[in-house]
Amino acid sequence: xxxxxxxxxxxxxxxxxxxxxxxxxxxxxxxxxxxxxxxxxxxxxxxxxxxxxxxxxxxxxxxxxxxxxxxxxxxxxxxxxxxxxxxxxxxxxxxxxxxxxxxxxxxxxxxxxxxxxxxxxxxxxxxxxxxxxxxxxxxxxxxxxxxxxxxxxxxxxxxxxxxxxxxxxxxxxxxxxxxxxxxxxxxxxxxxxxxxxxxxxxxxxxxxxxxxxxxxxxxxxxxxxxxxxxxxxxxxxxxxxxxxxxxxxxxxxxxxxxxxxxxxxxxxxxxxxxxxxxxxxxxxxxxxxxxxxxxx
Numbered sequence: 211x212x213x214x215x216x217x218x219x220x221x222x223x224x225x226x227x228x229x230x231x232x233x234x235x236x237x238x239x240x241x242x243x244x245x246x247x248x249x250x251x252x253x254x255x256x257x258x259x260x261x262x263x264x265x266x267x268x269x270x271x272x273x274x275x276x277x278x279x280x281x282x283x284x285x286x287x288x289x290x291x292x293x294x295x296x297x298x299x300x301x302x303x304x305x306x307x308x309x310x311x312x313x314x315x316x317x318x319x320x321x322x323x324x325x326x327x328x329x330x331x332x333x334x335x336x337x338x339x340x341x342x343x344x345x346x347x348x349x350x351x352x353x354x355x356x357x358x359x360x361x362x363x364x365x366x367x368x369x370x371x372x373x374x375x376x377x378x379x380x381x382x383x384x385x386x387x388x389x390x391x392x393x394x395x396x397x398x399x400x401x402x403x404x405x406x407x408x409x410x411x412x413x414x415x416x417x418x419x420x421x422x423x424x425x426x427x428x429x430x431x432x433x434x435x436x437x438x439x440x441x442x443x444x445x446x447x448x449x450x451x452x453x454x455x456x457x458x459x460x461x462x463x464x465x466x467x468x469x470x471x472x473x474x475x476x477x478x479x480x481x482x483x484x485x486x487x488x489x490x491x492x493x494x495x496x497x498x499x500x501x502x503x504x505x506x
Contacts, residue, residue, distance in 0.1 A: 230309035246474035269471035287437040310373035
């Protein structure tokens with residue numbers, strides 16, 4: 211009875227801790243949403259609040275005026291995120307699997323090569339010159355996928371460690387049955403690696419979705435602007451108008467722009483779709499790894 215009471219008390223305390231953690235995480239999101247739905251004047255008078263003092267959709271109406279560019283940027287970012295995440299997972303898995311095999315003679319060299327790229331980089335100027343002069347990715351979707359995002363050495367090492375923990379009997383039995391290395395990787399290793407693939411895929415999805423730097427550096431054609439860069443550019447325009455508020459025309463224009471609430475509305479618009487990505491990956495994170503894979 212005492213053991214059961216202690217176990218029940220521990221579960222209750224654990225649930226309380228998790229509930230408090232969820233509340234702490236949700237509070238900033240709720241605050242951002244509340245401010246985006248508030249009237250601009252009430253924000254300046256009363257400050258931020260979790261419940262809008264005066265409800266207003268002025269911030270979203272302001273963004274709606276630029277809906278064509280925002281929707282186009284949504285399409286660009288969504289395409290880049292999907293294509294980049296899939297290609298990045300395939301390349302990472304193709305690199306991590308050979309260096310996880312003990313019989314691969316050059317695995318230490320290629321592992322060190324990946325580790326070296328994590329510690330040292332060539333700098334911004336050589337990086338820019340390689341992608342513009344040699345690869346020539348300017349003003350294309352490749353500019354939003356390839357530079358700095360397509361492959362991460364850290365993700366390769368994570369996936370290599372996961373592959374190393376899989377039972378070697380899987381490879382041996384498949385080899386005895388006549389399977390080649392690619393077939394073993396594609397039909398046996400990858401299906402058992404859904405948890406690590408989901409984790410790395412989530413990292414890649416967030417990186418591609420939140421990226422605005424590549425658009426700033428490599429994109430001059432507005433049809434290739436990413437969503438985050440369009441949002442950042444709009445904020446910079448609003449900030450410029452605020453700095454020019456000394457002139458009469460700028461003052462009248464600034465008065466018609468809900469500056470504070472627009473910032474929060476942009477955060478809501480930008481974060482909305484990516485919130486749906488985590489539940490998609492979450493379903494794979496809780497699956498077993500090798501249950502039933504090796505028969506006793």
